[in-house]
Amino acid sequence: MGNSDTSNQMWGGRFASGPDRIMEAINASIDFDRVLYAQDIAGSKAHAAMLAETGIISAEDHDKIVHGLNTILSEIEAGTFEFSAKLEDIHMNVESRLAELIGPAAGRLHTARSRNDQVAVDFRLWVKEELQKTHAALTRLIEAFLDKAEQHAATVMPGFTHLQTAQPVTFGHHCMAYVEMFTRDRSRVADAIERLDECPLGAAALAGTGFPIDRHMTAKALGFREPTRNSIDTVSDRDFALEFLSLAAICAVHLSRLAEEIVIWSTPQFGFVRLSDAFSTGSSIMPQKKNPDAAELIRAKTGRINGALVTLLTVMKGLPLAYSKDMQEDKEAVFDAAGTLDLMIAAMTGMVRDMEINTAAMKKAAGAGFSTATDLADWLVREAGLPFREAHHVTGRAVALAEEKKCGLEKLALEDLQAIHPAITDGIFSVLSVANSVKSRTSYGGTAPAQVRRQVKAARKRMAKK
Numbered sequence: 384m385g386n387s388d389t390s391n392q393m394w395g396g397r398f399a400s401g402p403d404r405i406m407e408a409i410n411a412s413i414d415f416d417r418v419l420y421a422q423d424i425a426g427s428k429a430h431a432a433m434l435a436e437t438g439i440i441s442a443e444d445h446d447k448i449v450h451g452l453n454t455i456l457s458e459i460e461a462g463t464f465e466f467s468a469k470l471e472d473i474h475m476n477v478e479s480r481l482a483e484l485i486g487p488a489a490g491r492l493h494t495a496r497s498r499n500d501q502v503a504v505d506f507r508l509w510v511k512e513e514l515q516k517t518h519a520a521l522t523r524l525i526e527a528f529l530d531k532a533e534q535h536a537a538t539v540m541p542g543f544t545h546l547q548t549a550q551p552v553t554f555g556h557h558c559m560a561y562v563e564m565f566t567r568d569r570s571r572v573a574d575a576i577e578r579l580d581e582c583p584l585g586a587a588a589l590a591g592t593g594f595p596i597d598r599h600m601t602a603k604a605l606g607f608r609e610p611t612r613n614s615i616d617t618v619s620d621r622d623f624a625l626e627f628l629s630l631a632a633i634c635a636v637h638l639s640r641l642a643e644e645i646v647i648w649s650t651p652q653f654g655f656v657r658l659s660d661a662f663s664t665g666s667s668i669m670p671q672k673k674n675p676d677a678a679e680l681i682r683a684k685t686g687r688i689n690g691a692l693v694t695l696l697t698v699m700k701g702l703p704l705a706y707s708k709d710m711q712e713d714k715e716a717v718f719d720a721a722g723t724l725d726l727m728i729a730a731m732t733g734m735v736r737d738m739e740i741n742t743a744a745m746k747k748a749a750g751a752g753f754s755t756a757t758d759l760a761d762w763l764v765r766e767a768g769l770p771f772r773e774a775h776h777v778t779g780r781a782v783a784l785a786e787e788k789k790c791g792l793e794k795l796a797l798e799d800l801q802a803i804h805p806a807i808t809d810g811i812f813s814v815l816s817v818a819n820s821v822k823s824r825t826s827y828g829g830t831a832p833a834q835v836r837r838q839v840k841a842a843r844k845r846m847a848k849k
């Protein structure tokens with residue numbers, strides 16, 4: 384086909400010689416874009432069917448093309464397909480093999496199409512599938528948390544701000560915080576699918592085509608909601624990949640925060656949770672150790688996903704419309720981030736499901752650090768009519784006294800408390816216990832066990848809906 388044996392058979396018409404070895408190395412994407420083979424073949428089949436339906440190619444050629452594409456699909460799946468870097472990418476590898484298999488009819492497949500719309504189709508289909516997987520994986524993670532939250536709706540633990548004991552909360556409430564975070568992630572996935580669901584096929588190189596193609600037909604055949612509306616935008620757009628990486632980065636950041644909490648909670652010093660053997664490792668030198676490696680790796684892998692987002696943002700920044708070869712650099716970052724995120728969510732789900740909760744340790748810690756001081760102040764406002772600022776001050780003196788006596792607030796003598804403020808009665812002791820403190824926080828979205836149970840129920844109902 385080409386002018387010489389070495390020039391590319393797909394576009395060798397105006398090239399006298401083949402590329403430099405280094406040119407081939409920088410130009411070829413087959414080593415990574417071969418994972419798009421199924422999408423590429425599906426796209427070609429949809430395109431060929433439409434070309435036949437609209438009379439652009441004959442039914443006979445269509446049959447040959449379909450037969451050839453099916454053969455290629457099984458060759459790739461059987462591992463017998465020979466990929467060639469000379470043929471640059473998956474699109475040309477498939478088309479070249481098709482020519483070997485079916486002869487001149489193969490040359491008709493690329494009518495009214497360009498690699499620019501072809502790669503956009505393949506990549507969208509791939510990202511869409513990945514988003515659907517992420518959606519399902521997040522559902523499993525959320526469900527694991529809902530089970531834990533239900534089981535521990537009344538399990539008390541210290542709530543932290545600045546990682547300093549703040550106020551007692553329930554572990555169920557803390558679990559539900561993650562349910563909220565991962566539910567937002569999941570809805571970002573659904574939004575991304577919604578926006579991505581448009582078919583690029585038929586935008587051709589950038590300007591559309593003069594052939595009487597039916598873009599609605601190919602869109603439907605490939606499972607897209609509708610065709611894209613602007614051919615220039617279509618071949619230059621990678622928002623769907625950027626959105627995937629953005630939501631992946633946010634989700635990874637959520638996972639890393641949870642991972643960090645698990646690392647802290649599983650230290651002997653905290654001892655709030657015990658990880659299962661299945662999701663921890665031992666030390667080769669220190670026999671007593673049980674390390675939260677899965678949590679640490681989840682925390683660390685967030686770096687790869689954030690890096691992938693920055694990579695693609697940087698690739699796309701400042702690119703003129705429409706397609707530029709820069710965009711070939713969109714794939715590896717997305718492939719790596721997708722595999723990484725899958726693994727992170729799966730490992731986290733396993734860890735959360737298996738994790739044993741040490742309710743005694745949580746309870747002990749929940750009462751430490753004068754965690755019910757705010758309850759004391761609130762009592763002074765409610766029962767003694769003090770302005771909150773004054774109540775805060777009075778409580779501060781009670782905390783100082785307890786610190787001096789090295790005891791908890793609930794262990795202070797009534798007379799000592801009354802010396803700080805005469806309006807205090809023994810009714811105060813009812814709010815100084817951790818259990819009563821959490822039970823009292825019944826405001827909507829608050830930590831009271833009744834509230835937590837209500838939120839679990841509502842969340843389950845929402846999950847069942849979609």
Ligand code: ARG
Pocket residue numbers: 412416472498499502706708710711712
């Ligand atoms: N391998 C290319 C990519 O991933 C396919 C599109 C090539 N288009 C072109 N005009 N050279 O972007």
